[in-house]
Amino acid sequence: MDIFQAIQQRRAVKHYKVNQNMPTADFTALMDAVLxxxxxxxIQHWRFVRxxxxxxREDLKAAAWGQAQVSDAAELFVLCADVNAWNDRPERYVANSPKETQDVLLPMMYGFYNGKEQIQRDEAMRSCGIAAQTMMLAAKGLGYDSCPxxxxxxAKVAELICLPEGHVIAMMIAIGHAEKAAYPRAGxxxxxxxxxxxxx
Structure with missing residues (x-):
């Protein structure tokens, strides 16, 4: 599917065909795109709980006030972020860069985030937002619908997924085939x- 078609056709679908699984090849293609x-x-702050x-799913549905897409969609992700990823073995993020680049980027990264909790959290959430949109557009390109x-x-979702310390939840994303089309765009x-x- 053309990228502009995917952007135009992607909608927040609430009702999904039940008992439909995503084939392994589609799941792999989806996650390859998201990464x-x-x-x-x-830094790649995102952490995906599939x-x-x-x-x-039923427990999460209860925590989401009964929204059907949580249990009915083919896939459900809780999209989280490691707020402290900037300081967790940061050499991983530049491993394929020349040493001269690493020598510049690693101290720069430390100086940008160290001691700045709001910036750390903002950056993690920004990363999740970009990953979420990538995931939803990739899903549409594969013929699936989605709902952020x-x-x-x-707090309940964090408890259910055993969210580690230093992590935040950005959103959940349901992916599957629509049972009912999304409402017309509100404006x-x-x-x-x-x-x-x-x-x-």
């Missing part, structure tokens, strides 16, 4: 309302 999502300093257990979700009890703001040139 190419850009991150600052190539929920395949039916009982776990923030409507759930964060996009005109470009003139959201684009300014040079300054506000």
């Amino acid at each position: 190419l999502a850009p991150t600052s300093y190539n 929920v395949t257990d039916t009982a776990q 979700m923030v409507g759930f009890d964060q 996009q703001l005109p470009l003139s309302d959201v684009l300014v040139e040079n300054r506000f």
Whole structure:
């Protein structure tokens, strides 16, 4: 599918055909695409919890106030981020770079994030946002629908997935084949309302 078609056709689908699994080849293609999502300093903060257990899905559905897509979609991911990834063996993120580049980037990375908790969290959440959009567009390109979700009890979901210390939950993403089409777009703001040139 053309990338512009995927952007136009991707919608937040709430109702999915049940008992449909994603073939391994599609899952691999999806995740291969997601792992190419850009991150600052190539930190790759994201951590994907793929929920395949039916009982776990039902528990998460309860924590999401009964939203059907949590249990019905072919795939459910809880998209998380390691806020401290910037300081966790950072040499991994530049392993394929020349030594001269590593010698510049590693101290730069440390100086940019060290002691700046808000920037650390903001960066992790930005990375998750980019990964989420990459995942949803890749899913659409493979013929699937998706739904990003923030409507759930964060503390309960964290408990259910045993979220490690220093990690945050960005969203859940359901992926599958639509049983019912998404509602019509509620109304996009005109470009003139959201684009300014040079300054506000």
